Amino acid sequence: MTTDTAHAVTCAHVDTLAALEAEAIHILREAVATARKPVILFSGGKDSVVVLHLATKAFWPARVPVELLHVDTGHNFDEVLAFRDATVARLGLRLQVASVQSYIDDGHLRERPDGTRNPLQTVPLLDAITGHGYDVVFGGARRDEEKARAKERVVSLRDEFGQWDPRNQRPELWNLYNTRHLPGQHVRVFPLSNWTELDVWRYVEREDIELPSLYFAHSRPVFERDGMWLTPHPAVPVKESDAVVTKSVRYRTVGDASCTGAVESDATTVAEVIAEVAATRITERGATRADDRLSEAAMEDRKKEGYF
Amino acid sequence: MTATDTRATAVRPSTSLLRFATAGSVDDGKSTLVGRLLYDTKSILADAYEAVERVSHARGAQTVDLALLTDGLRAEREQGITIDVAYRYFSTPNRTFILADCPGHVQYTRNTVTGASTADALVVLVDARHGVVEQTLRHLAVAALLRVPHVIVAVNKMDLVGFAQQPFAAIEAQLAAHSAKLGMTDAVAVPVSALEGDNVVERSARTPWYGGPTVLELLETVPSADDMAATASDSWRLAVQYVLRPQDAAIRPEYREYRGYAGHVAEGTVRVGDPVVVQPSGRLTTVAGIDTADGPLTQAAAGTSVSVRLADDVDVARGDLLSSASDAARPVKNFHAHVAWLAERPLRLRERVLVQHGSALVQAMVVGIEGKLDISLPGGTLDASIVPGDELELNDIGVVTLQLASPLAIEDYGTHRRTGAFCLVDPHDGNTLAAGTARAAVPGTGVDGYLTI
Numbered sequence: 001m002t003t004d005t006a007h008a009v010t011c012a013h014v015d016t017l018a019a020l021e022a023e024a025i026h027i028l029r030e031a032v033a034t035a036r037k038p039v040i041l042f043s044g045g046k047d048s049v050v051v052l053h054l055a056t057k058a059f060w061p062a063r064v065p066v067e068l069l070h071v072d073t074g075h076n077f078d079e080v081l082a083f084r085d086a087t088v089a090r091l092g093l094r095l096q097v098a099s100v101q102s103y104i105d106d107g108h109l110r111e112r113p114d115g116t117r118n119p120l121q122t123v124p125l126l127d128a129i130t131g132h133g134y135d136v137v138f139g140g141a142r143r144d145e146e147k148a149r150a151k152e153r154v155v156s157l158r159d160e161f162g163q164w165d166p167r168n169q170r171p172e173l174w175n176l177y178n179t180r181h182l183p184g185q186h187v188r189v190f191p192l193s194n195w196t197e198l199d200v201w202r203y204v205e206r207e208d209i210e211l212p213s214l215y216f217a218h219s220r221p222v223f224e225r226d227g228m229w230l231t232p233h234p235a236v237p238v239k240e241s242d243a244v245v246t247k248s249v250r251y252r253t254v255g256d257a258s259c260t261g262a263v264e265s266d267a268t269t270v271a272e273v274i275a276e277v278a279a280t281r282i283t284e285r286g287a288t289r290a291d292d293r294l295s296e297a298a299m300e301d302r303k304k305e306g307y308f
Numbered sequence: 309m310t311a312t313d314t315r316a317t318a319v320r321p322s323t324s325l326l327r328f329a330t331a332g333s334v335d336d337g338k339s340t341l342v343g344r345l346l347y348d349t350k351s352i353l354a355d356a357y358e359a360v361e362r363v364s365h366a367r368g369a370q371t372v373d374l375a376l377l378t379d380g381l382r383a384e385r386e387q388g389i390t391i392d393v394a395y396r397y398f399s400t401p402n403r404t405f406i407l408a409d410c411p412g413h414v415q416y417t418r419n420t421v422t423g424a425s426t427a428d429a430l431v432v433l434v435d436a437r438h439g440v441v442e443q444t445l446r447h448l449a450v451a452a453l454l455r456v457p458h459v460i461v462a463v464n465k466m467d468l469v470g471f472a473q474q475p476f477a478a479i480e481a482q483l484a485a486h487s488a489k490l491g492m493t494d495a496v497a498v499p500v501s502a503l504e505g506d507n508v509v510e511r512s513a514r515t516p517w518y519g520g521p522t523v524l525e526l527l528e529t530v531p532s533a534d535d536m537a538a539t540a541s542d543s544w545r546l547a548v549q550y551v552l553r554p555q556d557a558a559i560r561p562e563y564r565e566y567r568g569y570a571g572h573v574a575e576g577t578v579r580v581g582d583p584v585v586v587q588p589s590g591r592l593t594t595v596a597g598i599d600t601a602d603g604p605l606t607q608a609a610a611g612t613s614v615s616v617r618l619a620d621d622v623d624v625a626r627g628d629l630l631s632s633a634s635d636a637a638r639p640v641k642n643f644h645a646h647v648a649w650l651a652e653r654p655l656r657l658r659e660r661v662l663v664q665h666g667s668a669l670v671q672a673m674v675v676g677i678e679g680k681l682d683i684s685l686p687g688g689t690l691d692a693s694i695v696p697g698d699e700l701e702l703n704d705i706g707v708v709t710l711q712l713a714s715p716l717a718i719e720d721y722g723t724h725r726r727t728g729a730f731c732l733v734d735p736h737d738g739n740t741l742a743a744g745t746a747r748a749a750v751p752g753t754g755v756d757g758y759l760t761i
Contacts, residue, residue, distance in 0.1 A: 015323075015324065015325075016323045016324060016325040016404045018612070019325045019534070019611055020325070021613070022572060022611055022612050022613040023613075025572075025613035026549070026572040026613050029549040029550045029570055029571075029613070030549055030667065032550070033549055033550045033626055033667070056601065057600070057601035057602075058570070058613070059550075059552065059570075060552075060559070060599075060600070060601035060615075061552070061554055061558055061559050061560065061563035061566050061601075062552060062553075062554035062557040062558060062559065062563075062566075063554075063557045063558075063559055065557065143395045143397070144396075144397045150394045150395050150396065151392045151393070151394045151395075166392060167392070169392060170739055170740040171418055171419075171421065171422040171650050171740055171743065172422060172740075173421070173422060173425045173426075173729070173731050173740070173743045174425045174426060174726070174729045174743075175426070175572070175726075176664050176665075176666075176729070176730070176731050178664065178731065178733060178738065178739075178740050180733060180738025180739075181738055182737055182738065193395070194395070194397070194406050196397045199404075280353070
């Protein structure tokens, strides 16, 4: 016991990050305690990395008593997949992978004309939830990401088709989280609901959390499409009209390579990223996610269909 | 927008967190007020603002309609209404804010109760031209019932009454009378124009007769409920969520036999060495240690998540409540409560429900429905506003008596905001039916006593 830690907790109730951490740990413990078979959606992206980190703290000194699930679009960045596997091995956890590619290979899903595979993740995700019998599914979604998410509960009931019904949500009262559901239904649980992008980065800094290198500025050949910097990738063929240039870029989100763009950046450390995020004038999804630009209600539509 | 510099300074690590909710009737300008708070605190990013600008102009508006910043779902945009509580996030150099934006017309009680249950402060909108209306009284009654620590009444549309003092003073006097009857000590009125930005973030030059703070100044300075709960008294409460007993799953061999009780400190400050009572069993022991993944602590205040070790090998499970022994919670099997009924189907006498309280879930039966709140009754106090009845419908607030299948350490909500709160859950489909605040276990309390709010 040092004086410093005592002081830290004496002041904890006035500090935003400590309050958000305590809330997320409370949510994780509550949902795991009431689950039959919980799972954390883990992609290696920063939000899911933070959820997993919080789970290690919530269940300390035991290993995280939850499996991990990744819906791999087949277009994920190699660096992120390597990071994912290293993290799973370090924590001694079990990872299940649902593969969009195998759904395409056997004809259950068809490639979209625009090449993006994010909307294709829904079916493999729901099949994995049903197949493994998961009843509590943790995700890293935050309410500040998007208008439809701003209205979703921390504990979000999904029907047999994984659908979210925004007009028929359970009231969420005090810090009493209701995870009960009927057979066939499941709940999605979002411990980072009240975090902003900046909170996530500040927490990464405070906790010294390791992230995939793509989040930091690096030199990379890129080309501009729809106002985003995309990297040449088998999923994103370079057209003759595309001018490939080498730039210092970083990723604000690390999803499917076909629809996740990089931003020009010189931020090579967490502190520099925080300064950059604090000064930014464009929202996270607006800058880097082509699938959210499809329409004003793009996210709402995907959530209703059972998306994350 | 010159957001860059302000936002960069708005992220100091030592900011405190405040949760607040907004409530208003249709056309009180609530969305505009929220938009104004977000815009004037430089919390709107360029692409979000440009999208609103585009839509405003497409609809033929001359100025940018800040209310559009808060439109969420497609149906809301199409119908120009708000359906559900939406959460917004913004910060100033002093504080970060979580705003629960509660719609005024569709299921207002359900939404206001939801938003207010977690709120440190409630901002109630009043139209300066119309003054205190029935809806205002409902919002104030909900705030009183849920004991929201701070109520800020934004008297909006001051631009439409020429920023005159008289209409504001009249409304302020009405509010003071009502809040006194409701037992609310911390309700303040602020004259604002959300549309033009007066007294929302910036002080207005057009209300020289008003010397008080702006809405944001109030939000930046009021203490949060956790701050107040941490220092309120010597008593503390912690509901056991999870028994940490790693065995083979220990991250290191020395933790194999570890046994700790994980939970969130609901109230007060727990210290190592404190005598503790485990409820409902009533067993007495001592706090041997307080642990977190970051290391052991000597004490933990309300709002922190910890693991507590106990000195004796007593039987403790999820659902138990740890209390300071000096002022321990007392388990009860019957209690009175206010409930806000939030389900489509009505609540009837003898109905079986589940009571969710802290981490406990217990079967219960509704053995009494004394009546429901009618804020239009003269008198104005909550006690005087109960009309007899034997059924509660959606959005009714009623007084009920519950009989529990097994005892719970449920306490009076007036003195214990966390351990006095509970939900009613449908035993068949698991849906949340009601928000409840207990008026329980005060010795000698009869039917007449539990309404003293």
